[in-house]
Amino acid sequence: MLRRRELLAGSVGTLLARAARPAGTADPHGSAEILGTLAGKRPLIRRAFRPPNYETPLRDLVAPFTPNDAFFVRYHLAVIPEVDPHSWRLAVGGASAGHALSLSLRDLRENFEPATVVAVNQCSGNRRGLFTPRVPGVQWGNGAMGNARWSGVRLRDVLQRAGVAADALEIWLEGADGPVLPATPRFQKSLPVERALDENTLIALQMNDAPLPHWNGAPARLVVPGWTGTYWMKHLTAIRIEPKPLESFWMKAAYRVPTGAFPGARFASQENPDTTPITEILVNSLITSHVWGARVAQGRRVTVAGKAWDNGAGIERVEYSIDGRQSWREAVLGSELGRFAWREFSVPLEPAQRGSLEVAVRARSRSGLEQPQKLTFNPSGYHDNIVQSLTLEVT
Amino acid sequence: MRRTAAVLSAAVLLLGTAGAQAQGGAAGEAGVQLKAGAGREVTTSRCIICHSLEYIPANAPAMDRAAWQKTLQKMRERFGAPIDEEEARTILDYLSTNYARRS
Numbered sequence: 495m496l497r498r499r500e501l502l503a504g505s506v507g508t509l510l511a512r513a514a515r516p517a518g519t520a521d522p523h524g525s526a527e528i529l530g531t532l533a534g535k536r537p538l539i540r541r542a543f544r545p546p547n548y549e550t551p552l553r554d555l556v557a558p559f560t561p562n563d564a565f566f567v568r569y570h571l572a573v574i575p576e577v578d579p580h581s582w583r584l585a586v587g588g589a590s591a592g593h594a595l596s597l598s599l600r601d602l603r604e605n606f607e608p609a610t611v612v613a614v615n616q617c618s619g620n621r622r623g624l625f626t627p628r629v630p631g632v633q634w635g636n637g638a639m640g641n642a643r644w645s646g647v648r649l650r651d652v653l654q655r656a657g658v659a660a661d662a663l664e665i666w667l668e669g670a671d672g673p674v675l676p677a678t679p680r681f682q683k684s685l686p687v688e689r690a691l692d693e694n695t696l697i698a699l700q701m702n703d704a705p706l707p708h709w710n711g712a713p714a715r716l717v718v719p720g721w722t723g724t725y726w727m728k729h730l731t732a733i734r735i736e737p738k739p740l741e742s743f744w745m746k747a748a749y750r751v752p753t754g755a756f757p758g759a760r761f762a763s764q765e766n767p768d769t770t771p772i773t774e775i776l777v778n779s780l781i782t783s784h785v786w787g788a789r790v791a792q793g794r795r796v797t798v799a800g801k802a803w804d805n806g807a808g809i810e811r812v813e814y815s816i817d818g819r820q821s822w823r824e825a826v827l828g829s830e831l832g833r834f835a836w837r838e839f840s841v842p843l844e845p846a847q848r849g850s851l852e853v854a855v856r857a858r859s860r861s862g863l864e865q866p867q868k869l870t871f872n873p874s875g876y877h878d879n880i881v882q883s884l885t886l887e888v889t
Numbered sequence: 890m891r892r893t894a895a896v897l898s899a900a901v902l903l904l905g906t907a908g909a910q911a912q913g914g915a916a917g918e919a920g921v922q923l924k925a926g927a928g929r930e931v932t933t934s935r936c937i938i939c940h941s942l943e944y945i946p947a948n949a950p951a952m953d954r955a956a957w958q959k960t961l962q963k964m965r966e967r968f969g970a971p972i973d974e975e976e977a978r979t980i981l982d983y984l985s986t987n988y989a990r991r992s
Binding site for chain 2: 530541542543544545572627628629630631632633673674675676677678679743747
């Protein structure tokens with residue numbers, strides 16, 4: 495059992511993080527990050543054994559494509575069967591479907607046009623552990639996210655093969671994982687029919703050109719680029735085309751934000767005057783090159799780098815400030831991997847003075863949205879996309 | 890009710906390492922134990938039916954008595970946790986005493 499910070503930053507880092515960690519920095523409330531291993535995964539930050547919730551450490555968020563064995567793991571329910579890919583079938587039907595289908599993996603591979611998208615998968619609750627005041631739930635830091643190349647078939651093509659009636663309102667989704675107790679609601683989710691018919695929404699069979707790992711939804715999962723991970727149903731087993739809103743704990747009670755509080759697509763059929771489902775990812779960034787309190791040498795060139803991403807509008811620019819957020823300059827953007835992917839940025843610095851140096855970073859989307867200075871509090875701890883900052887110790 | 894819970898927790902314990910994979914890589918969670926105090930046993934036996942115990946200390950900084958009450962209510966009413974009234978009172982007292990934020 496290893497503590498991540500001891501590996502990355504030494505005990506000095508631990509002390510600094512506990513002393514004063516402003517919001518928008520790397521470590522959730524200075525809490526210990528214990529690494530644990532799931533079968534087939536490299537050591538990840540263990541937030542919970544069962545249901546398994548494991549977070550990608552900062553060092554594994556540096557690569558343009560997050561390795562499959564480093565990708566975060568998030569489950570609500572503890573019974574997670576190993577799905578046999580040969581006997582697996584995807585049931586497609588519902589009251590607004592023309593007819594029912596039962597598809598094998600071979601059917602999907604051979605009878606539908608292949609499709610690929612590079613996209614960030616970000617858990618709705620990413621950074622919940624950074625919230626002030628604290629809110630209940632899995633206390634994620636920054637690593638309930640990753641970027642991957644997802645390949646499979648378009649959900650649209652499968653839905654259209656079954657036939658989508660004019661009255662179709664939502665697409666209902668179900669996976670193979672289930673609860674310990676029969677009384678516990680299964681993890682059932684839905685998507686607005688228009689988002690399900692978007693050409694970028696996929697049924698993925700592969701991740702970074704390899705079969706989906708068990709813990710990331712083998713043998714098939716939904717990929718909804720630009721929307722938070724809660725819609726990316728793992729171990730997909732059933733898809734229903736329905737004319738009415740899904741009545742599910744996971745739609746009606748969980749994964750909701752105050753109505754009108756955040757920008758992004760509306761999920762009208764699930765909205766009420768008080769709350770509405772979380773939908774799209776907000777424009778955001780993360781510094782991945784250094785941990786808070788890292789030491790750098792005075793007068794030496796150092797590059798602070800990280801990632802910026804949004805809902806698929808694409809990143810227009812990333813700016814940084816080293817004068818207490820008084821003035822902002824443009825960071826250098828890396829190549830674009832796709833509009834739903836994250837984009838690397840880098841900030842070349844040459845610290846002139848010894849002491850603490852705050853580097854603040856904010857991303858701007860092509861839709862004109864920018865990371866805010868202040869957190870919009872919401873009881874479930876979603877959408878922490880405030881300006882990121884990192885304090886370097888110049889010695 | 891109580892009997893169901895006892896049977897279920899026994900089943901979970903019996904699953905042990907053999908069931909760990911299906912239960913979500915749970916090997917090692919036996920090392921997580923709650924603080925000593927009145928109510929620890931009933932809290933442990935009911936909570937571990939569905940999840941490992943570190944969810945409790947991990948959430949403590951976000952919790953006070955009212956928040957634990959709400960969580961208990963959610964577990965019993967929405968998730969069907971087999972916890973009767975008397976047990977719920979004991980568990981609430983235990984969690985509020987041992988796993989609440991200092992405010």
